[in-house]
């Protein structure tokens with residue numbers, strides 16, 4: 117969702133914020149803006165469009181001063197307009213704020229503030245907070261604590277005021293916020309990416325915690341109790357280099373090509389943490405995966421893996437739907453939360469509800485220190501470095517790897533799992549150049565198509581879902597992934613002459629039935645693209661897979677599908693890393 121980034125230091129804040137904001141742009145790119153405090157005045161520059169466009173029009177980086185905050189927006193309340201862009205200010209133009217999250221009682225607050233004579237300029241829920249702060253006397257942190265008591269919803273907020281020009285206040289309630297401690301500046305941001313090039317020392321705020329930042333100093337308090345909180349920085353594992361494109365035209369292609377290494381890195385799990393994770397599964401009668409989007413597709417593969425290898429059954433829930441079932445959790449329930457960002461609101465809400473009923477939580481996340489990571493009884497990390505492109509690729513394969521590692525450990529077959537995964541990583545590295553070429557050519561023949569179907573059975577079915585999701589989200593081609601056997605129960609009616617059908621069809625236990633479903637589409641005119649370790653005369657086009665053990669096909673078959681989506685999106689001229697309407701980290705429900 118939205119990204120927020122602020123700095124309190126001694127150097128001009130504008131250029132620091134502009135560079136940092138670009139690293140947060142993956143969280144939202146409808147509009148952006150910066151506000152600084154200098155010489156007793158607020159300086160606000162903002163507008164709609166991507167950061168480079170707004171910088172060109174408004175000179176964001178030229179704001180004066182060394183204390184400033186910034187925002188990259190993913191619209192929730194109010195359309196994409198200059199007026200709705202953050203930062204927002206109070207009536208007197210003394211306070212500026214940026215916000216990530218949603219204010220649930222905004223209508224009530226709006227009525228009240230309106231009656232009190234506040235002039236509300238935008239349609240956002242955020243602006244109300246600036247006016248609410250104006251209502252309270254005292255220091256900026258006192259105002260913030262009082263305002264927080266009136267706001268319902270999820271929010272991470274940064275505020276500055278001309279009355280205290282050397283101070284910034286940062287408050288977290290259910291939306292992520294982290295403080296970076298640099299040698300010559302202190303930062304506050306939605307995640308660590310914007311300050312990674314300045315410092316590796318970070319302090320993650322918990323709900324209802326507020327940081328009061330002045331040059332060279334930061335203190336923490338709980339806004340509910342107004343008591344101070346002692347917090348220590350932790351050293352981040354990620355580096356600024358990992359967060360760059362390294363010469364690739366897009367983050368997505370860089371991240372796709374990184375996957376052979378990502379597979380190797382994800383295999384390396386701390387043995388104690390792994391054992392704790394596995395014990396939680398062993399000791400729970402009711403295991404539920406909770407995840408969204410791509411992470412849910414990985415969970416579907418994980419369910420197969422733990423069932424086939426260790427005979428353990430589990431359910432997989434779409435996180436936004438899980439909250440309606442979470443109340444049925446008991447102390448015998450284990451929630452396995454799978455999330456790249458570790459901040460997905462739907463997952464967090466579900467796991468918190470389940471925890472309230474006594475459930476345990478085990479999580480698999482990429483962002484160490486994220487809310488889901490911190491709120492889990494056991495947590496494993498993807499170890500795949502920062503994933504920037506909105507379309508998730510290397511995090512998906514890393515999630516599969518961690519789930520395979522868990523399933524093998526659960527079955528007491530860790531050595532077998534490690535050997536198979538190493539082989540898969542080697543195959544992936546060998547075939548990547550060939551897949552890149554084949555899928556580029558295939559995508560070129562697709563630019564005219566508006567509908568594509570992905571079919572698979574058993575452990576390959578989640579890959580059909582993932583292939584379709586990747587294609588949809590960046591190429592805007594409508595795609596459906598489905599169990600191959602389900603097609604004839606309705607969707608087959610949509611198959612016409614030349615409709616592309618991608619058949620996930622390795623020579624495993626699903627091969628014969630899947631091929632027969634593919635042939636049924638071909639008989640209705642479909643153009644059949646076989647993704648398999650063996651070619652077949654039924655295929656009009658063929659994407660080769662290496663031969664691997666049955667359970668591991670998802671790990672290799674998803675790679676060419678990611679490339680297919682990438683090339684289709686590039687050929688259709690889309691902004692691959694920043695697909696329309698989407699954001700990387702979905703911190704609202």
Ligand code: AGP
Nearest residue numbers: 409410411455456457460507508
């Ligand atoms: C994947 O390409 C998507 N952008 C999206 O489905 C994503 O996987 C989902 O929002 C879950 O995010 P998380 O893994 O950070 O929880």
